Amino acid sequence: MFNEEHQLTPLRWAMVGGGRGSEIGHAHRAAAQRDGLFQLVAGAFDLDAERGRDFGSRLGVDAQRCYPDYASMLRAEAVRDDGIQAVSIATPNSTHFAIGLAALKAGLHVICEKPVTFTVAEAQQLKAEAQARGLVFGVMYGYSGYPMLHQARAMVQAGELGDIRLVNMQFAHGFHSQPVEQTSSGAKWRTSPAVSGPTYVLGDLGTHTFHLGQFITGLKVERLLCHRQSFVATRAPLEDNAQVLLQYQSGAVGSLWASAVNAGSMHQQKIRIVGEKASLEWWDEYPNQLRHEVQNQPVRILERGMGYLATDDPGVACNRIGGGHAEGFFESWANLYHRYAIAMHGAAGGLWYPDIDDGIEGVRLLECCVESADNDGAWVAF
Template identity: 65%
Template sequence: MFNEEQRPEQPIRLGMIGGGRGSEIGYAHRTSAERDGFFNLVAGAFDLDPERGQAFGTNLGLDPNRCYPNYLTLLAHEAQRPDGIQALIVATPNATHYAISKAALEAGLHVICEKPLTFTVAQAQELQHLASQKQRMFAVMYGYSGYPMLHQAREMIQRGDLGTLRMVHAQFAHGFHSQAVEEHSAGAKWRMNPEVAGPTYVLGDLGTHSFHMLELLTELEVDELCCMRQSFIPTRAPLEDNAHVWLKFKGGAIGTLWASSVNAGSVHQQKIRVVGDKASIEWWDEHPNQLTYAIQGQPVQILDRGMAYLYRDNPAICTRIGGGHAEGFLDAWANLYHRYGVALQALEQHDQSTLSTLWYPDIRAGISGVRLLECCVESAQHHSSWVKFNLNAYQ
């Protein structure tokens, strides 16, 4: 069971950029960060409109004087306070991630950033070097990776329950943008604007989640990939609203990744299936408490979260409530924020023993996601040619 007694002596003072009124992601960050007592939100620059941002922060219970008009003002003023923030959430559109994260690291803050991390691997790696130099934690918010059953799947793969891995299929393919919803949705509009979203739409918004999940479960290294992108709503070009990626892994396994916002009739369809020479597993985020396990020649099994037959020695498989009760999206996010809190404490205490065994989606995961996007754009622009992933060249 989850250990609710694992708490800091004092909550980590937290600031937030973006995620203001009406933002689902902003709410997810705030409620998950404060869930287990590791973090306390004390400051923010929540909105491009300073008055609206201050009103929003005040309604959340923050001191109006700590609801700032922009991130630069927040960083400058908080640095002068004896009780200034120690960590910063970056929950803004993609184009701002690099500048805000860099400024936060230079101010000596720990950073929790939305994905995709940056527009280029070079930018992401600069942040990695800066975080290392400053000895700051840098987490990238792949929120779905907090679900316990994904870590059960990872443990099964590592223990050889599936045998030698042969194939992986990952997808995140909803249908909510199968029409031109951006004409009346500000949230959709910026995601389809290359100046704000970057060189991709669904690959960056959805595909990076699937790719991180693939890396989390299998630890396979991509050798090369090819990508085909479409803009089924023509006004979205040059950004794609559908993409298929073919993957070749080092060692011979192969994979596919499908990212789409035009899969009409689909709610989410975020799934991952891993196939070995002995068995297969499949996880679907619309039923996150179950894992399908199929051994060749045997009946299909449905494994449930919280059951005694799961592997128990991996702390990431922990459960907040007993099996049969559904844990969901905010629980997964809270699981990650709990780990961020443990990691931050360990860094402050120079506790390398804890840090060496603690998993959380860090900046390396963010760099890998950015490299995926660079390769996919390059491949699609060259008639779906194969492109070397070659992440080691950037490390």
């Protein structure tokens, strides 16, 4: 079962963004407060100060600590004896670097949405600042808290698949197969280069499953080739569909399909790891199961929470409600927030969590994909 032995003082925590109507803001709050390790005491929730104050007050935050912007919040909280210790950034991509850097300079731990910045150079600056100040900088790859992905990683590390040959990754939904950005504010900023950055679906979707591939296999990319398309023409130059081929330093090869125009599809976030002995496949719509295929043997469906798993791995053992019950998205996020809290208290002891290095790899993916696609699909060194 999930380990609840960490009796830590709740961290005084704030949010930037994630206000009324934000699905991702709700996910951050539900995850952070689930284990009592974070206490929401302040926030700059909305560009509209009055709306943000009203929203924060309804969450139980003191109205005087519902600030009109992040800079005001950082200044005011810095002089309080009970000021914030950590902040989560749930704002559009273009703001991540400035807010993250300001929070680090204010001495705060940071949890940031992805892609963490527009450029690798910016992400590396955040890393240097966090390291210099001894602060945690987490990047919210929220799917990586699922126990069965940690099971996949444990099996790869144990050599159960043999040498890894293929890594096939996809995150391809159909909800933006029409120009929904004309009526959806969330879709509008995601398809705006000034706010989203140099990519749309590669940054919004592709970085998630790419991160899972890196996490599970530990393989390092040597070079890649990218083709990207804007099937809804008004989204150009940002892509709503992309295919990426990857070559790893080990000799393995991979593919990544990111799409928002896979009409009729809910999510289709899948990852398949193929080794010389066996293969593993995981699908986020069925996150409690891991498909294990060994050549010349029947297919095995491994179930979360069962004793035959690698339960000595804390990522595998972090079940919250036991096998058979359906754990989901919020549980995965809560598992990560639990790890962030332990790290912020200086008690991580090698405990894994998605950090700024993972964020840098995601931004590097985007930079290389844009370079490749803009050069007619040329191979680009990673």
